[in-house]
Amino acid sequence: MKIANIVGARPNFMKIAPLMKAMRKQPEIQPLLIHTGQHYDAGMAGCFFQDLGIPSPDVFLEVGSGSHAMQTAEVMKRLEPVLERQRPDVVLVVGDVNSTMAAALTAAKLNIKVAHVEAGLRSFDRTMPEEINRLVTDAVSDFLFVTEESGERHLLAEGISQDKIFFVGNVMIDCLESSRRLWTGSTILEQLQLNKGRYGVVTLHRPSNVDESQTLERLVEALSVVAERFPLIFPVHPRTIGALKSLERFQSCLHFGNGAAPTTGIRCIAPLGYLDFMALVEHSRIVLTDSGGIQEETTVLGVPCLTLRENTERPVTVTHGTNRIVGSSPSRIVTEAARMLDAPFNAPVLPPLWDGHASERIVAVLRRVDPTST
Numbered sequence: 125m126k127i128a129n130i131v132g133a134r135p136n137f138m139k140i141a142p143l144m145k146a147m148r149k150q151p152e153i154q155p156l157l158i159h160t161g162q163h164y165d166a167g168m169a170g171c172f173f174q175d176l177g178i179p180s181p182d183v184f185l186e187v188g189s190g191s192h193a194m195q196t197a198e199v200m201k202r203l204e205p206v207l208e209r210q211r212p213d214v215v216l217v218v219g220d221v222n223s224t225m226a227a228a229l230t231a232a233k234l235n236i237k238v239a240h241v242e243a244g245l246r247s248f249d250r251t252m253p254e255e256i257n258r259l260v261t262d263a264v265s266d267f268l269f270v271t272e273e274s275g276e277r278h279l280l281a282e283g284i285s286q287d288k289i290f291f292v293g294n295v296m297i298d299c300l301e302s303s304r305r306l307w308t309g310s311t312i313l314e315q316l317q318l319n320k321g322r323y324g325v326v327t328l329h330r331p332s333n334v335d336e337s338q339t340l341e342r343l344v345e346a347l348s349v350v351a352e353r354f355p356l357i358f359p360v361h362p363r364t365i366g367a368l369k370s371l372e373r374f375q376s377c378l379h380f381g382n383g384a385a386p387t388t389g390i391r392c393i394a395p396l397g398y399l400d401f402m403a404l405v406e407h408s409r410i411v412l413t414d415s416g417g418i419q420e421e422t423t424v425l426g427v428p429c430l431t432l433r434e435n436t437e438r439p440v441t442v443t444h445g446t447n448r449i450v451g452s453s454p455s456r457i458v459t460e461a462a463r464m465l466d467a468p469f470n471a472p473v474l475p476p477l478w479d480g481h482a483s484e485r486i487v488a489v490l491r492r493v494d495p496t497s498t
């Protein structure tokens with residue numbers, strides 16, 4: 125059985141790594157890896173292949189950056205002839221990036237079965253490009269693998285039949301657990317001259333937070349107050365760096381580059397690879413983020429997390445984990461950060477099936493696919 129696995133952007137790589145490993149253990153499965161090239165910088169893509177031992181892609185589509193429509197269209201145009209040539213039995217997509225939706229649509233129109241890993245998550249905020257990607261991908265998928273109970277509920281409410289839905293756990297956590305030995309060996313704390321538990325981590329890249337300078341300014345205002353207690357380390361996504369440099373009012377507390385180590389303020393550094401980032405998060409006192417995946421990783425690592433968004437598509441990180449949704453109001457962020465830092469910390473409860481074995485469950489389901497059926 126031939127399975128074409130699609131990756132495109134940074135948050136896809138740690139999801140595909142354990143799946144490829146699990147597939148390669150099955151002699152009857154022939155996994156192909158197709159990289160759309162949505163992310164292409166060494167720091168956004170290349171280093172993840174090295175860190176996670178992902179095999180070189182069999183096909184590289186080199187779509188690069190562009191508007192949402194252009195990027196989606198470019199993936200579809202370039203993927204279609206590849207799928208026609210390869211005729212895989214299943215196209216497997218992960219997450220919710222533009223490449224995910226584009227590949228799912230392309231495969232569905234060629235009558236190739238689509239498997240979506242991380243199906244059913246919903247923020248109910250259609251201004252988020254990822255929400256559109258999630259809805260469209262799930263609507264055309266044949267196998268919907270969900271990470272948390274809410275996913276199953278949402279899919280059923282959208283009329284997707286129960287026999288297509290599989291609650292398997294979280295492949296992102298498979299990756300975190302299987303690479304734990306590697307990332308505990310990271311020297312990132314020494315490199316950045318940080319002491320365990322004496323710094324925070326920030327990530328921000330959502331268009332709704334960083335593309336509008338007033339919103340970004342309000343977030344940085346809040347971060348600069350939190351950063352009076354200890355340094356905040358901010359590995360900056362390429363889309364955010366220019367906007368940060370143009371915030372003149374905050375240049376005294378924003379420090380750029382991986383050099384000297386101020387004891388307070390916001391240290392903006394280049395994006396980190398997976399192993400260094402996991403080590404940085406594990407030893408941090410608090411994480412402030414607008415990422416989806418980091419809400420899940422902090423839950424498993426037991427690190428307090430403030431999500432700088434109005435909603436989350438991952439509610440289990442709030443009900444079971446360490447996550448709190450605080451939006452973008454500076455006063456709320458500062459108050460919640462202080463509360464989190466001063467309160468005694470309650471150990472998180474691991475969400476059901478976040479046990480490091482989701483990929484094996486997914487492969488067990490896919491092995492039952494009959495390659496002769498269309």
Ligand code: UD1
Pocket residue numbers: 133134135162163164165168169189190220221222223253254329361362363416
């Ligand atoms: C994408 C995903 C988002 C995910 C994020 C993780 C969509 C809709 N969004 O957002 O869900 O959380 O990845 O990182 O798919 N750029 C570079 N180098 C790169 C990649 C991007 O410089 O390797 C710059 C380009 O200026 C580009 C911009 O970043 O225009 C945005 O990249 P894009 O892939 O469009 O979306 P992300 O913001 O990365």
